[in-house]
Amino acid sequence: MNTNHTGTINSIVEEFQADRSRLMDIALAVQHRFGHISRESAKAISVKLGIHPVEIEDMVSFYAFLDQEPRGRNRIRLSNTPISLMNGARDVARAFEDALDLKLGETSSDFEFTLEWTSDVGMADQEPAALINDMILTGLTPKDVPGIVAALRSLDDKNSLPPFPPKAAHAALMPKAIVHPSLIQAGPLLSGPLDPAAGIKAALSMMPEKVIEEVTASKLRGRGGAGFPTGMKWRLTRKSAGEEHYVLCNADEGEPGTFKDRMLLAEFPDLVFDGMTIAGYALGSKQGIIYLRGEYAYLWEPLQAALRTRRNQGLLGTHICGHPGFDFDIRIQLGAGAYICGEESALIESLEGKRGAPRDRPPFPTEHGYLQEPSAVDNVETYVCAARIMEKGAAWFAGYGTKQSAGTKLMCVSGDCARPGVYEVPFGITLNELLDMCGAPPDTAYVQMSGPSGQAVAPKDFGRRIAYEDLSTGGSTMIFGQQRDVLDVALQFANFFVDESCGWCTPCRVGTTLLKQGMEKIIHGRASLADVSATEALANTVARMSRCGLGQTAPNPILTTMRNFPEAYEARVVPESFSPLTALDDALREAIEVQGREPVEV
Ligand SMILES: Cc1cc2nc3c(=O)[nH]c(=O)nc-3n(C[C@H](O)[C@H](O)[C@H](O)COP(=O)(O)O)c2cc1C
Numbered sequence: 001m002n003t004n005h006t007g008t009i010n011s012i013v014e015e016f017q018a019d020r021s022r023l024m025d026i027a028l029a030v031q032h033r034f035g036h037i038s039r040e041s042a043k044a045i046s047v048k049l050g051i052h053p054v055e056i057e058d059m060v061s062f063y064a065f066l067d068q069e070p071r072g073r074n075r076i077r078l079s080n081t082p083i084s085l086m087n088g089a090r091d092v093a094r095a096f097e098d099a100l101d102l103k104l105g106e107t108s109s110d111f112e113f114t115l116e117w118t119s120d121v122g123m124a125d126q127e128p129a130a131l132i133n134d135m136i137l138t139g140l141t142p143k144d145v146p147g148i149v150a151a152l153r154s155l156d157d158k159n160s161l162p163p164f165p166p167k168a169a170h171a172a173l174m175p176k177a178i179v180h181p182s183l184i185q186a187g188p189l190l191s192g193p194l195d196p197a198a199g200i201k202a203a204l205s206m207m208p209e210k211v212i213e214e215v216t217a218s219k220l221r222g223r224g225g226a227g228f229p230t231g232m233k234w235r236l237t238r239k240s241a242g243e244e245h246y247v248l249c250n251a252d253e254g255e256p257g258t259f260k261d262r263m264l265l266a267e268f269p270d271l272v273f274d275g276m277t278i279a280g281y282a283l284g285s286k287q288g289i290i291y292l293r294g295e296y297a298y299l300w301e302p303l304q305a306a307l308r309t310r311r312n313q314g315l316l317g318t319h320i321c322g323h324p325g326f327d328f329d330i331r332i333q334l335g336a337g338a339y340i341c342g343e344e345s346a347l348i349e350s351l352e353g354k355r356g357a358p359r360d361r362p363p364f365p366t367e368h369g370y371l372q373e374p375s376a377v378d379n380v381e382t383y384v385c386a387a388r389i390m391e392k393g394a395a396w397f398a399g400y401g402t403k404q405s406a407g408t409k410l411m412c413v414s415g416d417c418a419r420p421g422v423y424e425v426p427f428g429i430t431l432n433e434l435l436d437m438c439g440a441p442p443d444t445a446y447v448q449m450s451g452p453s454g455q456a457v458a459p460k461d462f463g464r465r466i467a468y469e470d471l472s473t474g475g476s477t478m479i480f481g482q483q484r485d486v487l488d489v490a491l492q493f494a495n496f497f498v499d500e501s502c503g504w505c506t507p508c509r510v511g512t513t514l515l516k517q518g519m520e521k522i523i524h525g526r527a528s529l530a531d532v533s534a535t536e537a538l539a540n541t542v543a544r545m546s547r548c549g550l551g552q553t554a555p556n557p558i559l560t561t562m563r564n565f566p567e568a569y570e571a572r573v574v575p576e577s578f579s580p581l582t583a584l585d586d587a588l589r590e591a592i593e594v595q596g597r598e599p600v601e602v
């Protein structure tokens, strides 16, 4: 490695005060500057940080957006969620393959392009979408592809990637590089005048303990999926002893079909920052961190600008709103493409610059979180609710929704409907009502609630209520019409979990692959009823034995489709006979091609 290279790496590491816990930022900066993190780069970083190079290689190998080998300067990642695929993503992919003369998964010999699928880019209301470097493209059709490729070729500065949002000159070249507003229907949470400081000022007029009491009285429950009472989490964090307390905002939003947090950060950033600042006051914290998924890098600049404005307005920094002794600031940590980092303890590991592997619990983050200090991890929407609760009062919030589910919920609607987007609805409305709002067809075949980790809901259950006590949800609502194949979608979700398992525990690492193979066998008409039962038994084992929420919920698409759509499985099964898990011809295809010999029938 030449001296220039080492010098650049040294200055990147120094930019982060040679702080080991900022390894994620360092790695992202090196990746951005050199296009990958070579062995030599890892060595140079390790020397500067005083740690073993293996620690860095181990961390880098974990994340999809960090590469150990050189890849294309233009990294084209096409979203392959079921919603994207049913909106034509396969045709878009073929058009890219033709335009680049590359197959998916390949890098061009001049290292200008890498073309690949990715799990989800948070644009389910605007699919097919792609992530090209840090740039989001939406509503793609095959016709757009030659223009995109020509534009990328014309941006040939070897040391800089195309910016996003595109500068004026690039915008003309790249008309699909746009994220459309996603909010379709605002309710009490998101309508009315928005005074950035109103919630903070109300909180500062009370003692911190009283703020927590108010949040508790509002009956706010976490909007990230699990529904843990927010007031209780804040109380536990506040009372835990530590040198520092941290306010962490979970903006990882990796569940396919979810995009409300992206919408809030893009369209209501001040409400998110208000909520975090209020939490900072309530918990006695000086530091908030937003963990922003790597796919949302395009929000980096606007969010930094919003933070700067707030510092200028005295809403962040020292003596916030003139309150002596209340000092609090927020920084943004970009992720690097790992769904598991949405799990709160994996998120904390990732924030500390490590692999995003979940921690054993207890202890919970409220006691030992970021840097082993007490930390509250809350979802973006939860902070927005907290801001409005302080502004308008606990009773106002608790006045909406049901007994166990106070307030409203942001629902992310995508798939077969006329108006995909975010709908703010009071908890307690039925799924049928939501389907009417978004213009879903009257003969909707089924709805996948809460993403792949949720459940496939059949029409007989469309009268169920959206609430923690009935249809509990993080917000993802994927609608599938009669023309869709329920088992094909379940297989795509099975694939998603194979890709996203962190590999730490065997039931999940091996189990997700076996479940995928089981589903393939069923779909390809090679499975008997006994095979279906074996797949179900395996799914139950994976759910029971896995170490964290990812593995525990990974079998849900299979288990809920087996329960709600038995006829789809029965239609595919064949009479009892031996049939191997994989199709032998397919498994041997590569060997046959290499040998140039067809197998002999015996
Ligand atoms: C695999 C997995 C992924 C998760 N992804 C997210 C996520 O993207 N955003 C989120 O807020 N919570 C996510 N969670 C839930 C978090 O662990 C945690 O419960 C949540 O951030 C707490 O915030 P809340 O109380 O405001 O809901 C995920 C959990 C698991 C098991």
Ligand code: SF4
Pocket (backbone or CB within 6 Å): 340, 358, 500, 501, 502, 503, 504, 505, 506, 508, 509, 546, 547, 548, 549, 550, 551, 552
């Ligand atoms: S369940 Fe899956 S994601 Fe969770 S620790 Fe085990 S391997 Fe990792």
